[in-house]
Amino acid sequence: MHVIGFMAETTTAPSETARQLPWATPESSDVNEDALKALETYKKRDPSKVVVRFKAVGNAPIMKQNFYKITASNRFQAVIQFLRKELGWKASDPLFTYINLAFSPAPDDTVSNLFKSFCTDGHLIVNYSTTAAWG
């Protein structure tokens, strides 16, 4: 890896000679209030729910009920945890999860974002397997 590393004996950051860019003024008290209000609006969690449909792959046990309504603002990690609980899986038991038999999403993707991009017939299809299938 071509990275430049060097030691520093003092804690002073080399900021004095740093170039000032127009949007980065040191005073932070003059942040535009309209912009902050907009950010607060976008930060509100989406309370809506979407239908997630679980489908077993390979030797994974089949779930009796496989449609669930899950809050859209949840992260995919919460879906994985939910699935583990439903299957009675221990933390050490391997479980691989996929969308549309194609890829594993990042655990911090939200259900809402995944649903918007990948829903099929109004469902987000989550495949689960005990072995790596499309990894």
Added chain:
Amino acid sequence: MSNYGTTRHHPAAAQKGVTDYHTTLFRRLSWEGTVPLEIRVDPQELPANSERGLECYFIQAPRVSYLPLLMPEIRRFLMDVVFDETAAKALKEEDWWFEADDGTLLKWHWPIGLIYDNHSILATVRPGSSLAGSMATPLRLILHLASPPTDKLLLSPSAESCKQAFMGQLKEADFIRWGNTKRITGLRKVDQDGLWEGIREHNFDDYWRVATKVTPTTTPNRSQSPGPPPSSVSMHGRPPSADNAGPPERDGAYNVRSVPVRVYLPDGPVIQDLVPPLLEDGTPHTLSHFLSTHIPLLFPPRPPAPPPSRAKPNPQAPSVPELAYPLVQGVLTPLESEMAWLGACLAGADGWLNICVGVNKK
């Protein structure tokens, strides 16, 4: 800059499989981008007999790299210079984790450039953050040596799990573009591994030798894309080389179903949606249109210009407040940029176009 492109005067440049000069230039510039990091061991966790005063390490890290790939170098420095030999033996690297100086946990599976940009936009809404003064200031990281908050870090710190997460992102991007992951899964194992090795070694040629097989080309499809209307022709438009109208390209950036895009707002959330390369009227989907559609409170849509009159034969559209700005690969990005072009030339190594939105001062 002659080393940035290899095909400028090459007669075969327009042929399929050869990437044009401007595309290579922008891919090269984003690949070579680096960010300054200041890494300091949490003083309370520093083992006994450590060399205090030396526990800080500066690194200029590639934007396309990942924190687990920096660990061997950081570890070597700490072991050689800072830690006492006996104390070092008791440390377990799998317990190490990073935090920014404002208390944000750093995810192992985010590209380092994204971590940096995401932190710099946070500084635009929070006073006193380490990047508030200047974009050239190092991002200050605290390295903890014990008790990782595993539930929040989501992944283990190993390079192998980072590679798996990277491949997952690459496939998700592929699926968004084409509706399947055949381009990635069709790669031989050695090529799939080659993509990751290219990142690990920060080798542009190794990475792009494989990545050109899965990344869209920038030759526009003339039959579908009439090009921008005359009023928007400007220096910020598509680079001239992209206008060499060639045959319609099956793999063209303007033929994808959707561009893989994520928008990061200061302190969340992350917005992801389908982003078609062309709008319904056949014109290219611009960054301006995308932002004013998805986050209109930060990028208010510009109302149309009033009809021309005798007094004002060329009326201008009324101006709207500029509340926020978009950063792509740390670069302030012109709003007239086309999403398809950004996705093909300025996406990260995982195929995703990451747009970090900062807030303007009054």
